[in-house]
Amino acid sequence: xxxxxxxxxxxxxxxxxxxxxxxxxxxxxxxxxxxxxxxxxxxxxxxxxxxxxxxxxxxxxxxxxxxxxxxxxxxxxxxxxxxxxxxxxxxxxxxxxxxxxxxxxxxxxxxxxxxxxxxxxxxxxxxxxxxxxxxxxxxxxxxxxxxxxxxxxxxxxxxxxxxxxxxxxxxxxxxxxxxxxxxxxxxxxxxxxxxxxxxxxxxxxxxxxxxxxxxxxxxxxxxxxxxxxxxxxxxxxxxxxxxxxxxxxxxxxxxxxxxxxxxxxxxxxxxxxxxxxxxxxxxxx
Amino acid sequence: xxxxxxxxxxxxxxxxxxxxxxxxxxxxxxxxxxxxxxxxxxxxxxxxxxxxxxxxxxxxxxxxxxxxxxxxxxxxxxxxxxxxxxxxxxxxxxxxxxxxxxxxxxxxxxxxxxxxxxxxxxxxxxxxxxxxxxxxxxxxxxxxxxxxxxxxxxxxxxxxxxxxxxxxxxxxxxxxxxxxxxxxxxxxxxxxxxxxxxxxxxxxxxxxxxxxxxxxxxxxxxxxxxxxxxxxxxxxxxxxxxxxxxxxxxxxxxxxxxxxxxxxxxxxxxxxxxxxxxxxxxxxxxxxxxxxxxxxxxxxxx
Numbered sequence: 001x002x003x004x005x006x007x008x009x010x011x012x013x014x015x016x017x018x019x020x021x022x023x024x025x026x027x028x029x030x031x032x033x034x035x036x037x038x039x040x041x042x043x044x045x046x047x048x049x050x051x052x053x054x055x056x057x058x059x060x061x062x063x064x065x066x067x068x069x070x071x072x073x074x075x076x077x078x079x080x081x082x083x084x085x086x087x088x089x090x091x092x093x094x095x096x097x098x099x100x101x102x103x104x105x106x107x108x109x110x111x112x113x114x115x116x117x118x119x120x121x122x123x124x125x126x127x128x129x130x131x132x133x134x135x136x137x138x139x140x141x142x143x144x145x146x147x148x149x150x151x152x153x154x155x156x157x158x159x160x161x162x163x164x165x166x167x168x169x170x171x172x173x174x175x176x177x178x179x180x181x182x183x184x185x186x187x188x189x190x191x192x193x194x195x196x197x198x199x200x201x202x203x204x205x206x207x208x209x210x211x212x213x214x215x216x217x218x219x220x221x222x223x224x225x226x227x228x229x230x231x232x233x234x235x236x237x238x239x240x241x242x243x244x245x246x247x248x249x250x251x252x253x254x255x256x257x258x259x260x261x262x263x264x265x266x267x268x269x270x271x272x273x274x275x276x277x278x279x280x281x282x283x284x285x
Numbered sequence: 286x287x288x289x290x291x292x293x294x295x296x297x298x299x300x301x302x303x304x305x306x307x308x309x310x311x312x313x314x315x316x317x318x319x320x321x322x323x324x325x326x327x328x329x330x331x332x333x334x335x336x337x338x339x340x341x342x343x344x345x346x347x348x349x350x351x352x353x354x355x356x357x358x359x360x361x362x363x364x365x366x367x368x369x370x371x372x373x374x375x376x377x378x379x380x381x382x383x384x385x386x387x388x389x390x391x392x393x394x395x396x397x398x399x400x401x402x403x404x405x406x407x408x409x410x411x412x413x414x415x416x417x418x419x420x421x422x423x424x425x426x427x428x429x430x431x432x433x434x435x436x437x438x439x440x441x442x443x444x445x446x447x448x449x450x451x452x453x454x455x456x457x458x459x460x461x462x463x464x465x466x467x468x469x470x471x472x473x474x475x476x477x478x479x480x481x482x483x484x485x486x487x488x489x490x491x492x493x494x495x496x497x498x499x500x501x502x503x504x505x506x507x508x509x510x511x512x513x514x515x516x517x518x519x520x521x522x523x524x525x526x527x528x529x530x531x532x533x534x535x536x537x538x539x540x541x542x543x544x545x546x547x548x549x550x551x552x553x554x555x556x557x558x559x560x561x562x563x564x565x566x567x568x569x570x571x572x573x574x575x576x577x578x579x580x581x582x583x584x585x586x587x
Contacts, residue, residue: 021473070498087510
C-alpha cells in the first residue's frame with residue numbers, strides 16, 4: 001500500500017510516532033485512577049493553549065431557568081417589558097455563577113470557549129453555558145473569582161499574548177413592546193411614506209439599553225472594555241409585538257504594564273482559492 | 286443477530302474480499318497513508334432497541350412515591366421537593382421529584398455499546414489495529430418506540446506497528462489532519478467514549494405555577510421573575526451525571542473534542558424528561574509535549 005522508501009523522508013518521524021503510540025497500546029494498561037481531563041477543545045486548541053502556557057482541566061456547565069409571569073407579553077402597554085428584561089438578566093447571572101462555581105471546584109482559573117444558548121419562552125427563560133475550565137501550566141494558586149469568556153482558545157491566546165485577560169461574560173438584554181398607534185393615526189398615515197418616529201425611538205432606546213447593561217456588567221466585573229460583542233434582536237415567536245434585544249461579549253482588562261503590540265506577520269498565500277462545484281446550483285437552486 | 290459475536294454472512298464475505306473499502310475522503314486517505322496507517326476495510330455495527338413502557342403500572346415506575354425513596358436504584362440521583370402550602374386541593378401537587386432514570390441510561394448504553402462492539406468485531410475480523418473516522422448515528426426507525434444505533438468507521442493497520450493488547454482495536458472519531466496532529470502532539474487514541482444521563486422531573490406545585498407563568502396566581506399569588514429551582518437543578522444534574530459517567534470510562538486518560546447535547550421533552554408544565562449525551566475521543570499521552578514555539582499571529586493578504 002505504501003512505499004517503504006518513503007520512510008526515509010520527512011514523514012519518517014511522524015510514522016515513528018504512530019508506531020510508538022501503537023506500542024503503548026500493545027500492552028494492557030494498568031488500571032488507571034478514576035477521572036481524567038475532559039474538554040471540548042480540539043487538538044489544535046489544546047496545543048495552542050499549551051503553547052501560551054495554559055492547559056484544559058475539565059468541561060464545565062452552568063444552567064438557570066427563570067420564570068416569566070403570565071401576562072407580561074400582553075400588548076396594550078408601551079415601553080420596556082421590565083420583568084422580561086429582569087428575568088433574562090437573572091437567568092444569565094445565575095448560569096454564569098454556576099459555571100464559575102464548577103470552575104472553582106476543579107481549581108480552574110477561568111473558562112474559555114463558552115457556548116451560550118438562551119431560549120425565551122412565554123413563561124420562562126432558559127440560559128445554558130458550556131465551556132472548558134483552564135489553568136496556567138505553571139499551576140499558580142487558583143483565583144477566588146475565575147473568569148468566564150466566550151472567546152475561542154485561539155482568541156484567548158491572542159488576547160493573553162497582548163497583555164490582556166478576560167474577566168467575565170458581559171451581557172445585557174432589553175425587551176420592549178412594539179409601540180402602537182391609534183386607529184386614527186394609522187389611518188392618517190396610511191398613504192404617506194413617513195418615518196414612524198415612535199418605532200424608531202423605541203427600538204433605538206431598547207438597543208441602547210441592552211448595550212448599556214452589557215457595559216455596566218463589564219464594569220461591575222472589573223473590566224475596562226468588552227470584545228467580541230454579539231448583538232441579536234427580533235420579535236418573540238409567540239408574541240410578534242414584543243421585540244427582544246441582547247448584547248453579549250467578553251469583558252477584558254489589561255494586566256500588562258501596557259498593551260503588547262503583536263506585530264503580526266503579513267503573509268501572502270500563493271495558492272488559488274478552492275473552486276467549489278455545486279451541482280444543484282446549475283438548476284438555479 | 287441473536288448472538289452479539291455473530292456477523293452477518295454478507296459482512297463476512299465483504300470483509301474476506303481482496304479489496305478494501307473506506308469511508309475516508311481523499312485528503313483524509315492521503316493523510317492516513319502519510320501517518321503509516323493502511324486502510325483495510327469499512328466496518329460497521331448496528332443495534333435496534335425497543336424502548337419499553339416506563340409509565341404507570343410498569344416495573345420501572347419507581348421513585349413516584351416520596352415516602353419510599355428507596356424505590357430508586359442505590360446511588361442514583363433523586364431529590365424530593367415538598368409543597369410549602371399545606372393541603373390546598375386534591376389536584377394540588379404536594380410533592381415533586383427529580384429522578385435519575387438508570388433504566389433508560391442502561392438501555393441506551395446497551396444499544397450504543399452493542400452496536401460499537403459489533404463494529405469492533407468486524408474490525409478484528411480484518412485484523413485491524415484501529416478504527417478511524419468513526420461516525421455514530423442514533424435515529425428512530427419505522428416504529429416510534431424503536432431506535433437504531435449505527436457505527437461506521439474505517440479499519441486501519443499501523444504499518445510495522447505492534448497490534449493492540451488483546452487484539453481489541455483502538456477507535457477514534459478523528460481522521461486526516463486532526464488525527465495526525467493528535468499523534469504529533471503525543472496523544473494516542475484509545476477509544477471513543479459516550480454516555481447518556483437521563484433525569485425525569487415531576488413538578489411540584491411551585492414548579493408547576495412558575496413554569497406556567499404563575500397563571501391563576503397559585504397559592505402564593507402572582508410572582509415576578511423568579512428562578513425555577515427544581516428545573517434548574519435537574520438541568521445542572523443531568524449534565525453532571527453525563528460527565529461523571531464518562532469520567533468512569535476514562536481511567537485517568539483525557540477526553541478531547543467532547544460534545545454535550547441535551548434533549549428536553551416537555552410533558553406538561555414543569556414535568557419533563559432531560560436526556561444529556563456526552564461523547565468524545567479518549568486519548569492517552571505517549572510522549573511529553575514537544576517544546577512548541579509561541580504562536581505567531583499572521584495577516585493574510587487575501
